[in-house]
Amino acid sequence: xxxxxxxxxxxxxxxxxxxxxxxxxxxxxxxxxxxxxxxxxxxxxxxxxxxxxxxxxxxxxxxxxxxxxxxxxxxxxxxxxxxxxxxxxxxxxxxxxxxxxxxxxxxxxxxxxxxxxxxxxxxxxxxxxxxxxxxxxxxxxxxxxxxxxxxxxxxxxxxxxxxxxxxxxxxxxxxxxxxxxxxxxxxxxxxxxxxxxxxxxxxxxxxxxxxxxxxxxxxxxxxxxxxxxxxxxxxxxxxxxxxxxxxxxxxxxxxxxxxxxxxxxxxxxxxxxxxxxxxxxxxxxxxxxxxxxxxxxxxxxxxxxxxxxxxxxxxxxxxxxxxxxxxxxxxxxxxxxxxxxxxxxxxxxxxxxxxxxxxxxxxxxxxxxxxxxxxxxxxx
Numbered sequence: 001x002x003x004x005x006x007x008x009x010x011x012x013x014x015x016x017x018x019x020x021x022x023x024x025x026x027x028x029x030x031x032x033x034x035x036x037x038x039x040x041x042x043x044x045x046x047x048x049x050x051x052x053x054x055x056x057x058x059x060x061x062x063x064x065x066x067x068x069x070x071x072x073x074x075x076x077x078x079x080x081x082x083x084x085x086x087x088x089x090x091x092x093x094x095x096x097x098x099x100x101x102x103x104x105x106x107x108x109x110x111x112x113x114x115x116x117x118x119x120x121x122x123x124x125x126x127x128x129x130x131x132x133x134x135x136x137x138x139x140x141x142x143x144x145x146x147x148x149x150x151x152x153x154x155x156x157x158x159x160x161x162x163x164x165x166x167x168x169x170x171x172x173x174x175x176x177x178x179x180x181x182x183x184x185x186x187x188x189x190x191x192x193x194x195x196x197x198x199x200x201x202x203x204x205x206x207x208x209x210x211x212x213x214x215x216x217x218x219x220x221x222x223x224x225x226x227x228x229x230x231x232x233x234x235x236x237x238x239x240x241x242x243x244x245x246x247x248x249x250x251x252x253x254x255x256x257x258x259x260x261x262x263x264x265x266x267x268x269x270x271x272x273x274x275x276x277x278x279x280x281x282x283x284x285x286x287x288x289x290x291x292x293x294x295x296x297x298x299x300x301x302x303x304x305x306x307x308x309x310x311x312x313x314x315x316x317x318x319x320x321x322x323x324x325x326x327x328x329x330x331x332x333x334x335x336x337x338x339x340x341x342x343x344x345x346x347x348x349x350x351x352x353x354x355x356x357x358x359x360x361x362x363x364x365x366x367x368x369x370x371x372x373x374x375x376x377x378x379x380x
Contacts (some may be wrong), residue, residue, distance in 0.1 A: 014043025175348015
């Protein structure tokens, strides 16, 4: 990189999940004086109901953190999008970043890409080109089209981005950054996690179930059905709150039945590294979280993937697709122990932060134009 003043890079984080992905990238850049790292914290991080996880971001040692409340409990996704655009736009005009990094398929990422594209700020999208299911997939691809540079998790994602008309040199395969954390020996041990969260049982399933926004009218039934089945299974469970998409209240309402039951420990959120250790030592995972089809396979943990939210996202021997039907869920819970714990490395080798850093250290990267054009390719 040329000897110039530090490049100002803003990372936008709206959830505990995307922070876990972005954290290794943020830390790697902050350690390099060639970069001036800022963090725009919003979304679920700012809600006390979900553990006020903005404090976790600040405890992680990032020096320049800006908090912004972008929603209240009754806001729809389009209102959240509008509020985030408004607040982020003011912030971007104030600090004038050279690069804005967004992740995944949330409305906060869409807001970030929109603000950057409309203000000639270079946008980098982490983990574009993937299949998400529900409205999240539409948001992910929209973010990709608004972004100038892509940091994809694997070759499958790279090819989809190329199909979307993106320029090949703008797509970099770095792997999934959370694999960097999963592959280190710095994760807390399971005894420490159990002490910290007062988890009384040694064997357990991990439950994480999120709203499907395109099926919101059915979410109350789905949530009640799921709770019925995990109670009937007579297993122990660590339960994590859903994200705050429309329909989450139906899930939280159903979880009220779990409070006070000795076989369940229910948490609004967990520290990312503690969550990974919990997942690694779980007997299985159940729900429709992306962790069941991404992180769980990396550890070889069997995952019961319920319903349509992660439909067609990954094919893996440890991921069992289960329809939202009582008999199907009951049978899956009875047979999950027969699933072999075979690890699958589908999203990188744990060197994402290093690759990301090397790309941003290149002078060529900073010559990327903010004027995009669609690359037509022959349709077969």
